[in-house]
Structures are given as C-alpha cells and as structure tokens.
Amino acid sequence: MSDPVVLSASEVSVSFRQRQGLFRPPQMIPAVRDVSFEVAQGEVFGIVGESGSGKSTMAKMILRLLRPDAGRLTLAGQPMATIAPYRFARLVQPVFQDPYSSLNPRRSLREIIEMPAAVAGDLAPAERQDRARELFTRVGLPMRLFEAYPNQISGGQRQRVAIARALMTRPRVLICDEPTSALDVSVQAQILDLFEELRAQFALTYVFISHNLAVVERIADRVGVMYRGQMVEQGPAQQIFGAPSHPYTRMLLASALPPQPGRPLPVINRDFDSAPAQP
Amino acid sequence: MTDTSPDRLPAATEPTPRRLRLRRALRHQGVVLGGGLIILAVLIALFAPLLAPADPIAQNLTGRLLPPVWLDGGSTEHLLGTDHLGRDYLSRLIYGTRVSLIVGLSVMALSGVIGTTLGFIAGYFGGRVDMVVMYIITTRLTMPSLLIALALIAIIGGSLTTMILVMGLLFWDRYAVVVRTATAQIVQGDFVSAARVAGASAPWIIWNEIRPNVMHHVLVIATLEMAMAVLSEASLSFLGLGVPAPTPSWGLMIAEGRTFLFAKPYLVWIPGIAIFLMVLAINMLGDGLRDISQPDGRR
Numbered sequence: 338m339s340d341p342v343v344l345s346a347s348e349v350s351v352s353f354r355q356r357q358g359l360f361r362p363p364q365m366i367p368a369v370r371d372v373s374f375e376v377a378q379g380e381v382f383g384i385v386g387e388s389g390s391g392k393s394t395m396a397k398m399i400l401r402l403l404r405p406d407a408g409r410l411t412l413a414g415q416p417m418a419t420i421a422p423y424r425f426a427r428l429v430q431p432v433f434q435d436p437y438s439s440l441n442p443r444r445s446l447r448e449i450i451e452m453p454a455a456v457a458g459d460l461a462p463a464e465r466q467d468r469a470r471e472l473f474t475r476v477g478l479p480m481r482l483f484e485a486y487p488n489q490i491s492g493g494q495r496q497r498v499a500i501a502r503a504l505m506t507r508p509r510v511l512i513c514d515e516p517t518s519a520l521d522v523s524v525q526a527q528i529l530d531l532f533e534e535l536r537a538q539f540a541l542t543y544v545f546i547s548h549n550l551a552v553v554e555r556i557a558d559r560v561g562v563m564y565r566g567q568m569v570e571q572g573p574a575q576q577i578f579g580a581p582s583h584p585y586t587r588m589l590l591a592s593a594l595p596p597q598p599g600r601p602l603p604v605i606n607r608d609f610d611s612a613p614a615q616p
Numbered sequence: 617m618t619d620t621s622p623d624r625l626p627a628a629t630e631p632t633p634r635r636l637r638l639r640r641a642l643r644h645q646g647v648v649l650g651g652g653l654i655i656l657a658v659l660i661a662l663f664a665p666l667l668a669p670a671d672p673i674a675q676n677l678t679g680r681l682l683p684p685v686w687l688d689g690g691s692t693e694h695l696l697g698t699d700h701l702g703r704d705y706l707s708r709l710i711y712g713t714r715v716s717l718i719v720g721l722s723v724m725a726l727s728g729v730i731g732t733t734l735g736f737i738a739g740y741f742g743g744r745v746d747m748v749v750m751y752i753i754t755t756r757l758t759m760p761s762l763l764i765a766l767a768l769i770a771i772i773g774g775s776l777t778t779m780i781l782v783m784g785l786l787f788w789d790r791y792a793v794v795v796r797t798a799t800a801q802i803v804q805g806d807f808v809s810a811a812r813v814a815g816a817s818a819p820w821i822i823w824n825e826i827r828p829n830v831m832h833h834v835l836v837i838a839t840l841e842m843a844m845a846v847l848s849e850a851s852l853s854f855l856g857l858g859v860p861a862p863t864p865s866w867g868l869m870i871a872e873g874r875t876f877l878f879a880k881p882y883l884v885w886i887p888g889i890a891i892f893l894m895v896l897a898i899n900m901l902g903d904g905l906r907d908i909s910q911p912d913g914r915r
Contacts, residue, residue, distance in 0.1 A: 400813050422815030431806075431813050439806035443828035449807070453814035455824075502810065 344376040349408030370566040381543040383557030391566040396514040430503035434515035436495035440487040472501040493524035640908040650900030661713040668707035676702035708864035715865040723845035726784025731791025739799025832909035839902030
C-alpha cells in the first residue's frame with residue numbers, strides 16, 4: 338500500500354447524552370470508542386457491523402455532521418476540523434442510505450445535482466448545468482428525466498441521482514452509508530457496478546458502510562469490523578472474510594449466508610400434508 | 617420518421633409536483649369558488665373609484681336612511697340605500713372591501729414573516745434555541761390576542777396602521793408552531809445533511825431546501841389568519857377602536873347601523889353578508905389548499 342493516506346481516524350470517540358428525567362443527570366452513552374483506521378488514496382474501505390454498532394455515527398463524524406468528543410480525524414493530511422467548508426466539500430461527499438429522504442422532493446433532479454455547486458457558487462450557471470448533465474448520463478440516467486422530480490423515479494434511480502450529486506464537487510472520497518441497503522437485490526448489483534465504474538473513472542476513494550457482508554466483500558479492499566462502538570478487527574478483505582480472528586467477526590460471518598457456488602439450494606419440503614411430524 | 621430514442625420521449629410520464637398541484641387546485645370546488653370570490657373582492661377593491669356610484673363619505677342629510685332599491689321608497693339612485701348621514705351604502709360597501717383586504721393581507725404578511733422566521737429558527741437549530749423560541753410562543757399563546765389588541769389600540773389610538781401593526785405583531789403564533797414542527801422534521805432528511813456537507817449555511821439551507829417543503833403549510837395557515845384578521849378588523853371597528861369614523865369599513869358600518877337595527881335591519885345585514893362572504897371565501901380557499909397539498913400520491 339504505497340498510496341498516500343487520504344483519510345485517517347485516530348482514537349475517535351463520541352457519546353450521546355441521554356436525559357433520564359428532569360432532575361437526574363443525563364447519562365452518557367458511548368456510540369463510538371477509540372476507533373482508528375487509515376484509508377489510502379484509491380482504496381475501498383468497508384465498515385461492517387450490526388445495527389447500533391456505530392457505523393453510521395462514524396460516517397457522520399467523517400462528514401463533519403457530528404463532532405467527535407475525542408480523537409483526531411485528518412483528511413488529505415489536514416486536521417478535519419480546520420478545513421474550510423467549500424474545500425471540505427471538494428474532498429468528501431456523502432451517499433446516504435435512504436434514497437427517499439436524500440433528495441429534496443420539491444427540487445428537480447437537475448437542481449438536486451447542481452446543489453453542491455450552487456452552494457459554493459464557484460461555477461457559472463451554464464457551466465454548472467453542463468457538469469450536472471454530464472454526471473447525469475455518467476450515472477446511467479436518461480436525459481429525459483433531467484428536469485423530473487424525485488417522486489417520478491424509482492429508488493435505484495434516486496440513488497443514482499444522489500451519486501451524481503456527490504460527484505458534482507469532484508471529491509476525492511465518497512462516504513457511502515448503506516448506499517444499497519434500501520434497494521432490492523438486482524438494483525443493488527447495478528448500483529455496486531456503478532460504484533466500481535466510477536471509482537476507476539474519477540479516481541475515487543470509498544468508505545463503504547454496510548451491514549450486508551456480501552456487498553462489502555464484493556467491493557471492499559480492506560474491511561473494518563465494528564462491534565458496540567469499537568473497531569474490533571480490520572484488515573484486507575480476504576483476510577477478514579477468509580480467516581477472521583475476532584470472535585465477533587466469526588459470529589457475524591456465520592450469521593450470514595455466504596454464496597457458495599456449486600452448493601444447491603436448501604431442499605424445502607413443500608408437501609406439508611404428507612411430511613412426517615417434526616420430532 | 618419520428619425519433620423514438622429514449623431521450624426524445626416526452627419529458628417524464630408523470631407531471632411535475634407543481635403542475636400536479638395546479639391541476640388538483642383547478643379541480644377543487646373550494647379553491648375555485650373561494651379563490652374566485654377573493655379575486656373578485658380584490659378587483660372590486662382595486663377599481664372601487666370606478667365601481668362606486670357615489671363618494672363613500674359625501675354626506676347628504678336630506679337623503680338619510682333611504683331604503684335599498686327592492687324596498688318601498690327605494691330608488692335606483694342608491695341601490696343599497698343610504699345610511700344615517702345620507703351616504704351611499706353601496707359605495708361604502710365597495711370601499712369597505714379595501715379596508716378589509718388591506719388589513720387581511722397586511723396582517724397575514726406581517727404575522728407570516730414573524731411566525732415563519734421564528735418557526736424556521738426553532739425547528740432548524742433545535743436544542744436551546746428551540747427552548748427559547750418555544751418559550752416566546754408559549755408566552756404569546758397565553759395572551760388573549762384580541763383583548764390585548766383591544767387594549768393596545770385603545771391606548772395608542774385607532775388607525776389603519778396601528779391596527780395592522782398590533783394584529784400583525786400578535787397573530788403569528790400559529791405560523792410559528794406549525795413551521796417549527798415541520799422544519800424540525802425536514803431537518804432530519806438526508807438532503808439537508810447533503811447540503812450541510814456541501815458547505816451550505818443555515819440561512820441557505822432554510823431558504824433553498826426547507827422553505828419549499830413547508831410553504832404549503834404556511835399557505836393554509838395564511839388563509840386562516842387572513843380570515844381571522846378580517847373578522848378582527850370588523851370587530852375592532854365595530855367597537856370603535858378600528859379605522860376612524862369616516863373611512864368606510866364593514867365593521868364600522870354595522871356599528872353605525874346597529875342603532876337602527878329594528879327599523880332598518882338592512883343597515884346591519886348588508887355589511888354583515890359582505891364580511892360573511894369574505895371570511896367564507898378565504899376559509900374555502902384555505903381548506904381547499906390544505907386538501908390539495910396533502911402528501912403526493914393523493915390525486
């Protein structure tokens with residue numbers, strides 16, 4: 338791994354305050370504890386873990402939507418908190434899980450994709466629209482939908498719009514928080530293909546968060562496993578999926594149904610009437 | 617012959633949300649009827665000098681309390697008769713539309729700006745800011761607004777401007793409550809997070825991402841508040857605390873006519889019907905707007 342580190346976290350922690358009542362002191366609930374990792378330029382770093390393990394909280398901190406209580410996050414060699422907003426937007430962009438809440442229902446797809454440039458105001462409107470148009474076709478959407486609204490397109494198409502918007506600032510890193518989890522399986526595969534295509538075309542680095550192990554195994558170069566706010570194991574994807582060392586990782590892998598080529602589908606006895614009673 | 621490539625197909629198969637709403641609006645009875653009546657009132661107010669047969673404040677003491685044309689002794693010269701000072705009642709009614717609409721619209725706008733701004737701030741920032749704004753809203757809600765308006769105008773002295781200012785500064789609570797709730801919910805949306813990551817400021821996000829999603833709520837409240845303002849203007853003028861005397865206002869007309877309620881009831885019910893129709897029209901429009909702005913998917 339000779340590529341330079343583009344994103345790094347060192348001993349990042351954050352906890353949420355939970356009020357217990359009017360007079361009792363609020364309780365601090367740790368969401369992420371001492372998480373450290375490094376992501377090299379051009380790599381896909383997958384983060385897996387069950388619900389509530391702190392994956393999305395980690396994503397929020399990388400996107401500066403949440404300030405860590407402790408630890409350091411650096412981006413392109415610079416402490417994350419010191420980066421000016423527009424420069425930050427040109428380094429990192431998000432793709433969120435829910436394709437329904439990630440697009441403003443009252444804006445046309447063109448306006449949604451142009452948004453990051455409209456905020457920065459660094460492009461003339463015509464230029465902005467050209468770039469949006471180019472990205473629109475690049476993510477595989479037909480131009481006739483350019484002026485359509487989110488309610489007129491499908492979940493998979495919405496996710497493509499969200500990806501086009503994320504690419505508007507030509508960022509170096511995409512933070513993908515469960516980007517395929519809300520989609521059905523065939524559409525998931527298409528979106529994953531798109532991520533792989535774009536990665537090569539735009540020299541992108543991904544932080545790819547998912548609870549779906551098969552998805553992460555397919556796309557990630559390196560994987561970090563999160564459990565109860567801690568990163569219990571990280572390493573190359575083959576190692577994590579082939580020879581997991583942490584018991585939680587082993588449990589996680591055992592709980593999934595990995596695709597095993599050659600193995601037939603489990604036989605299900607559909608003949609309920611003649612089937613012998615279960616012991 | 618015809619180009620059938622995908623890019624040449626008609627724009628989307630489904631209409632845009634805006635066109636969908638417009639189409640629904642034009643199919644809704646309440647919107648068409650209420651909106652039509654309000655447009656009519658606006659036209660009457662704008663062209664009052666052309667429509668009114670006489671000067672609304674010119675007195676004619678020899679022609680006092682003439683009955684309207686359909687009663688015995690009525691003449692076509694004064695279609696709705698004259699009041700106790702011999703002023704042409706139809707002209708006063710027509711000019712009264714102006715006061716009613718000016719007060720209704722100005723109060724709606726002033727309170728709308730105050731209320732939505734507070735609602736946006738509370739809903740967007742949440743936490744302590746929300747607590748402070750909620751405290752202001754609660755304080756405002758505990759005050760009987762019409763009584764306060766009454767007291768304030770009695771102290772300051774009644775005029776069109778004071779009335780608009782006092783009501784505008786009092787009637788913003790509903791905007792604030794509704795906009796705050798809607799904003800707090802919309803802020804959770806990932807599209808707001810996307811704008812934040814893009815470096816957008818709070819005002820930018822509120823204006824460009826949140827405002828389009830709450831405007832339909834605001835519109836519905838605006839109509840309710842306008843009806844409320846029209847009624848309050850009539851009430852205040854009736855009590856002698858609204859527009860000062862010679863200005864034709866429907867509330868003032870009822871107040872002046874009530875002395876003759878038994879002998880000349882039309883002096884009261886004619887402006888009464890005008891107020892009734894105005895408020896009815898605004899409410900019908902408001903209800904209609906609420907119906908058609910229901911979540912997408914309802915046609």
